[in-house]
Amino acid sequence: xxxxxxxxxxxxxxxxxxxxxxxxxxxxxxxxxxxxxxxxxxxxxxxxxxxxxxxxxxxxxxxxxxxxxxxxxxxxxxxxxxxxxxxxxxxxxxxxxxxxxxxxxxxxxxxxxxxxxxxxxxxxxxxxxxxxxxxxxxxxxxxxxxxxxxxxxxxxxxxxxxxxxxxxxxxxxxxxxxxxxxxxxxxxxxxxxxxxxxxxxxxxxxxxxxxxxxxxxxxxxxxxxxxxxxxxxxxxxxxxxxxxxxxxxxxxxxxxxxxxxxxxxxxxxxxxxxxxxxxxxxxxxxxxxxxxxxxxxxxxxxxxxxxxxxxxxxxxxxxxxxxxxxxxxxxxxxxxxxxxxxxxxxxxxxxx
Amino acid sequence: xxxxxxxxxxxxxxxxxxxxxxxxxxxxxxxxxxxxxxxxxxxxxxxxxxxxxxxxxxxxxxxxxxxxxxxxxxxxxxxxxxxxxxxxxxxxxxxxxxxxxxxxxxxxxxxxxxxxxxxxxxxxxxxxxxxxxxxxxxxxxxxxxxxxxxxxxxxxxxxxxxxxxxxxxxxxxxxxxxxxxxxxxxxxxxxxxxxxxxxxxxxxxxxxxxxxxxxxxxxxxxxxxxxxxxxxxxxxxxxxxxxxxxxxxxxxxxxxxxxxxxxxxxxxxxxxxxxxxxxxxxxxxxxxxxxxxxxxxxxxxxxxxxxxxxxxxxxxxxxxxxxxxxxxxxxxxxxxxxxxxxxxxxxxxxxx
Numbered sequence: 263x264x265x266x267x268x269x270x271x272x273x274x275x276x277x278x279x280x281x282x283x284x285x286x287x288x289x290x291x292x293x294x295x296x297x298x299x300x301x302x303x304x305x306x307x308x309x310x311x312x313x314x315x316x317x318x319x320x321x322x323x324x325x326x327x328x329x330x331x332x333x334x335x336x337x338x339x340x341x342x343x344x345x346x347x348x349x350x351x352x353x354x355x356x357x358x359x360x361x362x363x364x365x366x367x368x369x370x371x372x373x374x375x376x377x378x379x380x381x382x383x384x385x386x387x388x389x390x391x392x393x394x395x396x397x398x399x400x401x402x403x404x405x406x407x408x409x410x411x412x413x414x415x416x417x418x419x420x421x422x423x424x425x426x427x428x429x430x431x432x433x434x435x436x437x438x439x440x441x442x443x444x445x446x447x448x449x450x451x452x453x454x455x456x457x458x459x460x461x462x463x464x465x466x467x468x469x470x471x472x473x474x475x476x477x478x479x480x481x482x483x484x485x486x487x488x489x490x491x492x493x494x495x496x497x498x499x500x501x502x503x504x505x506x507x508x509x510x511x512x513x514x515x516x517x518x519x520x521x522x523x524x525x526x527x528x529x530x531x532x533x534x535x536x537x538x539x540x541x542x543x544x545x546x547x548x549x550x551x552x553x554x555x556x557x558x559x560x561x562x563x564x565x566x567x568x569x570x571x572x573x574x575x576x577x578x579x580x581x582x583x584x585x586x587x588x589x590x591x592x593x594x595x596x597x598x599x600x601x602x603x604x605x606x607x608x609x610x611x612x613x614x
Numbered sequence: 615x616x617x618x619x620x621x622x623x624x625x626x627x628x629x630x631x632x633x634x635x636x637x638x639x640x641x642x643x644x645x646x647x648x649x650x651x652x653x654x655x656x657x658x659x660x661x662x663x664x665x666x667x668x669x670x671x672x673x674x675x676x677x678x679x680x681x682x683x684x685x686x687x688x689x690x691x692x693x694x695x696x697x698x699x700x701x702x703x704x705x706x707x708x709x710x711x712x713x714x715x716x717x718x719x720x721x722x723x724x725x726x727x728x729x730x731x732x733x734x735x736x737x738x739x740x741x742x743x744x745x746x747x748x749x750x751x752x753x754x755x756x757x758x759x760x761x762x763x764x765x766x767x768x769x770x771x772x773x774x775x776x777x778x779x780x781x782x783x784x785x786x787x788x789x790x791x792x793x794x795x796x797x798x799x800x801x802x803x804x805x806x807x808x809x810x811x812x813x814x815x816x817x818x819x820x821x822x823x824x825x826x827x828x829x830x831x832x833x834x835x836x837x838x839x840x841x842x843x844x845x846x847x848x849x850x851x852x853x854x855x856x857x858x859x860x861x862x863x864x865x866x867x868x869x870x871x872x873x874x875x876x877x878x879x880x881x882x883x884x885x886x887x888x889x890x891x892x893x894x895x896x897x898x899x900x901x902x903x904x905x906x907x908x909x910x911x912x913x914x915x916x917x918x919x920x921x922x923x924x925x926x927x928x929x930x931x932x933x934x935x936x937x938x939x940x941x942x943x944x945x946x947x948x949x950x951x952x953x954x955x956x957x958x959x960x961x962x963x964x965x966x
Contacts, residue, residue, distance in 0.1 A: 425944065430909040434917050477907050478888040479924070516868035516887060535868060536830040555829050557782040565786050572831070592777065 266464075268401050271332040275465065275506035275528050275549050277582035283574060283611035284332035285604055286404070289590035290325040291337045295597055297324050308353045312338050315388035322393050326401070328597060329604045333401050333465070334393060336458070338386055340408030340469055343450050344417045346382040347374055357421070364420030368439045377450050379457040386454075387461040394462035405463025407454050409470035409511075410447035410492075411485035414440070426475050433476075433484050440484060448488040452495040459497045459505055467508040467530070468492065474513020485511065486520060493525040508551055512589065518543035533588035537576040549582035554603075556587045559595040563602040570606040585611075618816075620753050623684040627817065627858035627880050627901050629934040634965035635926060636684035637956055638756070641942035642677040643689045647949060649676050660705045664690050667740035674745050678753070680949060681956045685753050685817070686745060688810070690738055692760030692821055695802050696769045698734040699726055709773070716772030720791045729802050731809040738806075739813040746814035757815025759806050761822035761863075762799035762844075763837035766792070778827050785828075785836050792836060800840040804847040811849045811857055819860040819882070820844065826865020837863065838872060845877040860903055864941065870895035885940035889928040901934035906955075908939045911947040915954040922958040937963075 266272070271284040292298055298321060305311045311321055321337040341359050345351035350362030365371055380387060393403055408416075416422070418429040433440040455466045473485040493507050509521055510530025521529045522544040531540045531552035540550055558569045570585075577583040585607045591600065618624070623636040644650055650673055657663045663673055673689040693711050697703035702714030717723055732739060745755055760768075768774070770781040785792040807818045825837045845859050861873055862882025873881045874896040883892045883904035892902055910921045922937075929935040937959045943952065 425909060427909045427912050427944070427946075430907065431912055434910055434921070435913045474886060477885045478891070481886075513865070513886070516891075533829045534826060534833075534865070539830070539868075555782065557777060557779045558786055560779050560783055561787045569786070592779070594779075 266399050266402060268332060271402050271584060272464065272503065272506065274582060274584050275508070276504060277546070277549050279581050282608055282613035283577075283583050283585050285585035285607040286331050286333040286335065287325075287587055287591050287600065287603075288335075290329075290331060290335065290600075291321045291323075292591065293593035294591055294595045294600070295324055295328075308339070309351065312342070313385045315385055315392050318385070318389035319392040319396055322389070323396055325600075326397075329601055330608065331401065331604060333404055334397055335404040335467075336386070336390055336393065336406060336463065338389070338406070340406070340412065340471070341416060342383055342386060343377065343379075343407065343447070343454060344413055346377045346379070347450070349417060359416060360421035361417065365417050365443070368436065371439055371443045371446075374443070374446055376446065377453075379450070379454040383454065383457075387457055390458055390461035390463055402464040403462060404465045404467055404508075405455060405458030405461075406467040406469060407451045409468050409473065409485060410444045410451060410488040411473060411476070412469060412471045413447050413451075414443055415472045415475075417443075426472060430476075430480075433480055437483075444484060444488045448491045452492045455492065456495070456497050459500050463505075464501075464503065465506050465508065466496065467510060468526075470509065470511040470514075473511035478517070481511075481514065481517060482520065486517075486524060489526075490524045506549075510551070515540055516543070519545075522547045528582075528584065530586070531588065537573065537583070538578055541577070546580070546582065549584060550577065551584040551586050553586070553588040556589050556592055556595075559587070559591060559599045559603065561599075563599070566599060566602050567606045567610075570603060571610050574607070574611055618751050618754060620684060623754050623936060624816065624855065624858065626934060626936050627860070628856060629898070629901050631933050634960055635929075635935050635937050635963035637937035637959040638683050638685040638687065639677070639939055639943050639952065639955075640687075642681075642683060642687065642952075643673045643675075644943065645945035646943055646947045646952070647676055647680075660691070661703065664694070665737045667737055667744050670737070670741035671744040671748055674741070675748055677952075678749075681953055682960065683753065683956060685756055686749055687756040687819075688738070688742055688745065688758060688815065690741070690758070692758070692764065692823070693768060694735055694738060695729065695731075695759065695799070695806060696765055698729045698731070699802070701769060711768060712773035713769065717769050717795070720788065723791055723795045723798075726795070726798055728798065729805075731802070731806040735806065735809075739809055742810055742813035742815055754816040755814060756817045756819055756860075757807060757810030757813075758819045758821060759803045761820050761825065761837060762796045762803060762840040763825060763828070764821060764823045765799050765803075766795055767824045767827075769795075778824060782828075782832075785832055789835075796836060796840045800843045804844045807844065808847070808849050811852050815857075816853075816855065817858050817860065818848065819862060820878075822861065822863040822866075825863035830869070833863075833866065833869060834872065838869075838876060841878075842876045858901075862903070867892055868895070871897075874899045880934075880936065882938070883940065889925065889935070890930055893929070898932070898934065901936060902929065903936040903938050905938070905940040908941050908944055908947075911939070911943060911951045911955065913951075915951070918951060918954050919958045919962075922955060923962050926959070926963055 415429040506527035508528045509526040515535030528549035533555035767781040858879035860880045861878040867887030880901035885907035
């Protein structure tokens with residue numbers, strides 16, 4: 263077993279007792295940090311940072327140099343898989359991600375090539391290895407992927423959408439074609455996450471950002487089923503330790519009962535559901551990660567501290583809480599506000 | 615009592631037995647209809663339609679001429695109250711609503727004038743009266759307003775927002791100032807809806823479009839409380855009949871237990887929660903309105919019919935279901951698809 267100086271995060275994910283509540287923040291390596299913006303400007307583009315293992319490693323470590331976070335997360339994007347499949351990923355400032363060649367027909371989907379993540383996304387595995395070395399066992403490293411449904415929404419629409427009407431039309435009208443696509447993506451995500459684990463990721467998170475846009479039955483059939491299939495195919499032990507899986511379907515607090523049955527170790531919860539209620543849905547079968555409203559980081563230290571306390575109190579006693587926001591940190595947050603959050607989580611949850 | 619030819623909608627809202635499931639559609643008078651687009655082009659702007667009682671009446675009736683809907687809804691906008699308070703409402707094509715003078719400080723909020731809806735929004739009451747006359751008792755007329763929290767989000771941000779960070783900062787940092795604003799808005803909405811009822815609205819709906827963006831405790835304190843206060847102040851009987859109140863907090867399916875305690879007669883449900891589950895939250899204390907995914911209307915007649923059946927089956931036996939979408943109909947829906955939906959609801963629920 264590789265030695266790990268701070269394993270609080272891993273212990274909380276396995277619902278073991280911890281001395282305090284561990285904390286990391288979605289998008290902790292990102293635009294709210296001036297040192298990130300500088301490196302991003304020098305690199306020329308977001309993808310130039312992602313595809314350069316040296317720079318991806320540096321960006322991953324930036325927040326850890328400022329704040330005593332309990333985990334690092336690989337700096338990358340959820341859309342690397344469709345990019346490797348040939349869709350041509352672009353990022354336009356202010357517009358978000360888009361694909362040059364979105365999926366427009368059943369034959370586009372049939373012709374979608376399988377990928378070998380080791381060969382087709384070597385820059386990701388190289389970054390994971392570099393980050394693990396640089397971390398030197400300080401805290402665990404999280405790898406991640408988008409969920410099949412979330413990848414499919416972008417691949418079909420070609421860009422972000424308010425309603426995901428094309429992607430939904432596919433599942434409503436041509437469920438067989440949708441299942442073909444989601445099956446291919448589930449295979450790719452499984453291989454991709456396993457490659458990250460082999461390269462050194464100690465935890466993996468599946469981001470199902472748009473699961474909450476689906477009706478209940480379709481969420482089950484077209485999103486959760488494929489995440490279960492991925493979890494079933496993942497390497498669950500590596501370096502002598504369990505590799506926990508975190509599943510985050512945003513806007514799906516009321517679906518946590520089914521999520522807890524997926525085989526995941528932990529579920530992300532957004533801020534719209536009180537953690538105590540989320541726990542009651544899961545019956546404490548899994549750990550929970552969340553769930554402060556990211557907008558609270560735009561207020562002031564006193565307010566941030568008050569809401570950290572409320573979030574800890576909402577989870578209540580017992581193991582299995584990983585503190586996080588209910589969604590990614592926004593670019594307009596002053597870094598000192600995040601310092602205040604991390605300090606408050608540690609202090610109020612009993613870190614000596 | 616004014617005679618009403620088709621009172622199925624009113625009966626369903628009171629959880630009385632009906633011969634079939636009544637149906638109306640949020641935004642049924644709107645851009646998906648070519649005759650609406652023509653009138654809108656002739657009028658020059660959206661607000662020109664809203665503020666002209668003659669045109670507002672014509673637009674309200676357009677969908678009823680095409681489809682055997684079980685209710686009419688006043689054609690207006692949720693932002694008429696802040697406009698009457700002096701914020702200066704504009705609609706830019708593709709950009710949505712915006713205010714010339716958004717609320718930027720506590721003193722802006724303190725100085726916000728009270729309004730008298732009869733004097734300050736006379737065009738709304740004139741439209742209600744005209745529509746009632748034109749309907750000649752065919753189906754009931756729904757009046758409506760935005761909820762205090764939803765109005766506040768637009769008034770503080772100045773326009774639509776993805777995160778409502780300014781509006782949330784106010785409730786997180788200056789709850790007293792937020793309560794002052796929400797109290798003023800609750801008074802205005804109460805007077806506004808009562809004026810609509812006196813003018814002839816037979817049902818009222820409160821649209822809490824952004825209630826779902828709030829954390830649980832804040833939803834309760836800053837949105838639901840004020841809707842309860844409005845409901846407590848409403849005229850509940852007029853023309854010898856009960857005036858039912860429908861409360862629609864989008865994205866709040868898991869909060870339906872609390873919503874059912876607000877004093878409303880019915881709650882709107884979006885498509886992310888199965889109606890059977892929604893019923894279990896409410897314990898059948900109130901009627902439910904919803905909840906098909908609007909994206910299904912972009913598919914084809916066969917698929918639409920299948921999902922109509924699923925929605926009816928999800929609600930199950932017993933009274934208290936009003937069929938609707940889970941959100942407004944989108945501008946790209948072919949009108950014949952809505953015809954298909956309305957026919958399927960009526961036929962599959964037993965209309966002779």
